[in-house]
Amino acid sequence: MAVQLSSKEDYTNLLDKYDTWLFDCDGVLWEGDRLIDGATEVLGILRRQKKSVLFVTNNATKSRKNYKKKFDKLSVEAHVDEIFGSAFAAAVYISSVIKLPKEKKVYVIGMSGLEEELQEEGIVTLGGTDPADNTLTPFDLKDWERDPAVGAVLCGLDTSVNYTKLSKAFQYLIKDPNCAFLATNEDSTYPTADGLLPGAGAVSAPLRFALGKDPVSIGKPAGTMLECIKAKHDFDPARTIMVGDRLNTDILFGQNGGLATLLVLTGITKEWEVLGPNPSPIVPDYITNSIGDLRCLGP
Ligand SMILES: O=C(O)[C@H](O)[C@H](O)COP(=O)(O)O
Numbered sequence: 001m002a003v004q005l006s007s008k009e010d011y012t013n014l015l016d017k018y019d020t021w022l023f024d025c026d027g028v029l030w031e032g033d034r035l036i037d038g039a040t041e042v043l044g045i046l047r048r049q050k051k052s053v054l055f056v057t058n059n060a061t062k063s064r065k066n067y068k069k070k071f072d073k074l075s076v077e078a079h080v081d082e083i084f085g086s087a088f089a090a091a092v093y094i095s096s097v098i099k100l101p102k103e104k105k106v107y108v109i110g111m112s113g114l115e116e117e118l119q120e121e122g123i124v125t126l127g128g129t130d131p132a133d134n135t136l137t138p139f140d141l142k143d144w145e146r147d148p149a150v151g152a153v154l155c156g157l158d159t160s161v162n163y164t165k166l167s168k169a170f171q172y173l174i175k176d177p178n179c180a181f182l183a184t185n186e187d188s189t190y191p192t193a194d195g196l197l198p199g200a201g202a203v204s205a206p207l208r209f210a211l212g213k214d215p216v217s218i219g220k221p222a223g224t225m226l227e228c229i230k231a232k233h234d235f236d237p238a239r240t241i242m243v244g245d246r247l248n249t250d251i252l253f254g255q256n257g258g259l260a261t262l263l264v265l266t267g268i269t270k271e272w273e274v275l276g277p278n279p280s281p282i283v284p285d286y287i288t289n290s291i292g293d294l295r296c297l298g299p
């Protein structure tokens with residue numbers, strides 16, 4: 001059963017128990033460009049208490065450098081080495097886990113941040129923000145020449161997804177049985193400042209349906225991102241807590257990694273999903289309304 005945090009003593013105990021705090025971003029620190037009330041103060045409190053603060057987002061629309069600019073714009077202290085996104089994890093996965101040969105290319109359904117992380121890892125990309133792929137002109141297969149060098153299709157949140165991109169990705173995956181089908185993450189929805197929108201999982205869903213198979217999903221709850229974090233930061237899983245808003249990504253990611261988990265209710269998950277009447281089988285260690293509740297630990 002999740003421990004519902006409410007008193008200053010509850011939050012103080014959490015502060016004493018955990019040295020490393022992993023924060024999900026969308027729905028925990030912000031919704032779109034709107035900061036969650038108190039988030040900046042609480043991050044400041046944790047840093048003053050000499051806690052390690054890391055950011056772990058499934059949002060593949062931005063590279064780590066882009067996220068650093070977003071943090072700066074929102075006046076939230078963050079260092080690029082503290083930021084881990086599924087775009088970065090996907091680049092590491094392709095280069096270091098499946099070790100895609102350098103002569104192979106990746107067809108991308110995704111945005112510039114994803115392309116940037118892949119290209120920084122030395123991976124040649126097709127699709128993505130290429131104007132030839134960002135068109136509503138009907139796709140005509142006889143006018144298109146498949147690039148045989150494509151060895152993987154990677155899907156991330158793409159707010160410009162279209163039939164041309166889906167068709168090219170589909171062709172790459174049915175014509176070459178060795179072409180890897182990858183997704184940065186499979187979040188069903190995306191919490192913006194003005195409400196829910198379809199998430200990255202809804203972008204790859206047409207391909208899953210047309211192909212009759214699922215992609216390898218690299219983001220939370222998969223362990224790839226935690227492996228990326230371990231490669232850069234020393235931390236004790238027993239004294240590390242993952243703070244998230246989605247049970248089947250953030251909380252499961254924490255549990256898979258042997259971390260403590262704190263669910264906040266400022267994003268996707270609603271209280272009844274944890275407390276009943278029909279609770280999820282994924283049960284966080286702790287639950288609180290907002291990360292802002294930890295302000296009581298200030299100044
Ligand atoms: O659709 C998506 O990609 C996700 O909703 C979104 O970007 C999740 O980001 P996170 O909550 O992991 O920061």
Ligand SMILES: [Mg+2]
Pocket residue numbers: 024025026027028244245246267
């Ligand atoms: Mg989130």
